[in-house]
Structure formats: structure tokens, C-alpha cells
Amino acid sequence: MRFIQKAVDAFRPLADPSHRSIPVGLRPARRQWTFDLAPLTGESALSGICPVCGKRAKFDEFTDNPRESGRCSNCQSFNRQRQMAHAIRKQCGLPKAGPLRFPEGFVIYNTETTASLHLQLLQTPGYLCSEYFGDEYEPGQMVDGRRHEDLRHLSFEDNSIDLVLSSDVMEHMPDPYAAHLEILRVLKRGGRHIFTVPFGPSMQEDQIRAKLVDGDIVYLEEKAFHGDPVRPNEGVLVWTIFGLAMFGRLRELGFDVKGWNIFAPNEGVVGPWSLVFDARKPIDQ
Ligand SMILES: [Zn+2]
Numbered sequence: 001m002r003f004i005q006k007a008v009d010a011f012r013p014l015a016d017p018s019h020r021s022i023p024v025g026l027r028p029a030r031r032q033w034t035f036d037l038a039p040l041t042g043e044s045a046l047s048g049i050c051p052v053c054g055k056r057a058k059f060d061e062f063t064d065n066p067r068e069s070g071r072c073s074n075c076q077s078f079n080r081q082r083q084m085a086h087a088i089r090k091q092c093g094l095p096k097a098g099p100l101r102f103p104e105g106f107v108i109y110n111t112e113t114t115a116s117l118h119l120q121l122l123q124t125p126g127y128l129c130s131e132y133f134g135d136e137y138e139p140g141q142m143v144d145g146r147r148h149e150d151l152r153h154l155s156f157e158d159n160s161i162d163l164v165l166s167s168d169v170m171e172h173m174p175d176p177y178a179a180h181l182e183i184l185r186v187l188k189r190g191g192r193h194i195f196t197v198p199f200g201p202s203m204q205e206d207q208i209r210a211k212l213v214d215g216d217i218v219y220l221e222e223k224a225f226h227g228d229p230v231r232p233n234e235g236v237l238v239w240t241i242f243g244l245a246m247f248g249r250l251r252e253l254g255f256d257v258k259g260w261n262i263f264a265p266n267e268g269v270v271g272p273w274s275l276v277f278d279a280r281k282p283i284d285q
Contacts, residue, residue: 037062037066037070037270037271040060040070041060041061042060045059045061046060046070046265046266046268046270047059047266048265048266049096049097049266050072050085050268051082051085051086051089051096051264051268052072052075052077052081052082052085052100052116052120053072053074053075053099053116053120054096054097054098054100055074055075055097057268058072058073059072059073059079059082060073062270066079066270066271067080067271067274068080070268070270072268075119077117077268078116079268079269079271079274080167080168080196081115081116083196083269083275084117084167084276085117085120086262086264086267086269086276087260087262087276087278088163088165091192091194092163096267099123100120100121100123100124101124102162102163105126106124106163107126107162107188108121108124108128108162108165109128109129109130109156109163110127110129110130110165110166111130111131111151112129112131112165112167112169113129113130113147117167128147128161129147130148130149131143131146131147132150133148134148135150138155139153139155151166151169151170151173151179151182151183152173152178152182154185156186157186158186159186159189160186160188161186161187162188162192163191163193163194164186164187164191164192164194165194165195166193166196167195167196168198168226169195170195170197171226171240171241172236172237172239173239174210174211174212174239176239177250177253180193180249180255180279181253184254184255184279184281188281189283189284190281190283191280192278192281193255193280194277195277196275196276196277197246197277198238198241198242199242199243199259199273199275200241200242201261201275203243203244204243204244204245205244205245206240206242206245206246207221207240207242207243208239209221209222209223209238209239209240210223210238217237223237224237224238225237246277247259250279254281254285255279255281255282256279256280256282257277257279257280258277258278259276259277259278260276260277260278261273261275262274262275
């Protein structure tokens with residue numbers, strides 16, 4: 001229950017009515033969610049069109065972490081990847097079925113180089129993808145066959161990319177809004193950053209779990225780590241869980257921002273926290 005457990009943990013002290021020191025700007029959660037998707041397994045598994053591969057498929061084996069489970073019988077995508085693909089198809093005007101095909105000259109930059117959505121996008125001419133391998137590498141440098149990029153200092157030209165994708169990436173950096181600003185720079189006018197992050201819909205402010213002070217990490221909350229396909233034995237630190245203030249911060253940077261809580265069982269998208277965000281660079285910027 002990686003992200004969801006963390007988000008629930010973030011709310012837990014606030015849900016206790018005896019807790020007297022509710023931080024300014026946060027409200028008590030109304031109830032604890034439960035995640036029993038056991039009815040959606042085996043014979044009763046969901047089925048429909050998978051937004052990642054665009055094919056008819058079954059979505060089975062949801063666990064108590066519904067965002068990271070419910071594999072597509074065709075492309076092995078899980079729920080969160082389908083949420084991203086659902087939003088991409090909707091915002092880019094693509095059909096709900098069939099392969100992800102974009103107009104000629106459309107440039108996509110994905111901030112990961114693994115998993116089902118990446119594999120589908122590999123077919124797209126002009127597709128760019130990268131990982132972050134460490135400060136010792138130059139942006140744009142190839143490391144073991146994969147491109148290194150730092151979201152704070154991308155190697156791409158201004159106004160050069162139509163669609164940036166990040167799924168549970170922005171919480172893993174000390175200054176996520178510096179990264180958003182850099183993404184704004186490289187996006188074409190009218191281009192979009194479609195992304196997911198751990199987000200508390202009832203949190204007004206971002207929860208800063210750790211910050212950098214004079215180059216050292218200072219922990220304001222218990223350390224939390226997410227799995228990392230590039231560093232499977234280490235995990236990667238969660239610096240921020242985002243709240244409603246994220247919308248205002250992104251608008252201040254210059255984005256038009258939207259967000260959806262997607263419920264599309266016939267696309268294998270179920271459960272709470274099916275949250276996808278779209279930060280668009282205005283046409284006239
Ligand atoms: Zn699929």
C-alpha cells in the first residue's frame with residue numbers, strides 16, 4: 001500500500017477527534033478508506049478496453065494497493081498507468097481503443113524508461129524518455145543505454161515538447177516547483193504535463209516531509225520511501241505529499257491546471273485516489 005498508506009498516515013492524526021493540535025490549513029479526514037477489491041478477482045475480474053494498450057483485456061489481481069495492481073491481461077499495465085493513459089487519450093483527443101498514435105511531429109517526453117506505458121510509447125516517432133541517475137551526470141548524457149535528465153535542468157530546448165509525462169515522480173525531489181518551472185520552459189505553447197503525485201484531496205497545504213538545509217536533508221516527518229525501478233534495492237525518498245495548494249502554486253508559475261478523479265471500471269481504473277493532473281502551458285505565453 002505504498003502511496004496510499006502514506007497518504008492515509010498523513011491524515012491519521014487528524015482523523016482522531018481527541019487530537020488537539022490540528023495544523024492550520026488541514027481538516028480532519030471524514031473517514032478512513034478501505035481497499036477491499038477482493039470481489040474484482042478471478043471470474044469477477046473487470047474487463048474492457050485497456051487505455052494503455054488499447055486492446056480488449058481483463059484487469060485482475062487487484063491488491064490492497066489498488067493504484068499499483070490490477071494487471072492488464074494483454075500489456076501487464078496496472079491501475080496507475082491506465083489512469084495516466086486514460087488522461088493522455090482524453091486530453092490529446094485520441095480514441096479510447098487502438099494503439100496510442102499521435103500526430104506527426106508530436107514530441108513526447110516521459111520521465112521514466114520502464115513499464116507498460118513506456119513500452120507502448122516507444123512506437124511513437126520523436127519519443128524521448130529518461131531516468132535520473134545522479135548529480136555526477138550531465139543532462140542528456142547516456143548512462144548504460146538510457147538517457148539521464150535532471151528535471152531541474154533539462155537538456156531540451158525552450159518550447160520544444162508537446163507532452164511531458166511523470167507518474168509519481170514530483171514527490172521525489174526537494175523542490176518540485178523548480179522542476180515544474182523547468183517543464184514549463186521546455187513545453188511548447190499549448191503543451192501539457194500530465195502527471196500523478198501522492199495527493200491529499202482534503203489537505204489544503206503541501207505536506208513537506210523533508211527539506212534541504214545547507215545541503216543536508218532535514219526530516220520533518222517520518223522517512224518514507226517508494227520503490228524505484230532504477231534502484232530496486234534502495235527506494236527513493238518522498239519529500240512532499242501534495243495538497244490543494246499545488247493548484248495555486250502551478251497557476252502562479254504560469255500553468256493552466258486541471259485534475260480528475262477517474263472512475264472507469266471498463267478501462268480497469270477503480271479505487272480511490274485515481275487522481276491525474278494536467279498542467280498546460282497557455283497558448284499565449
Ligand atoms: Zn493493456
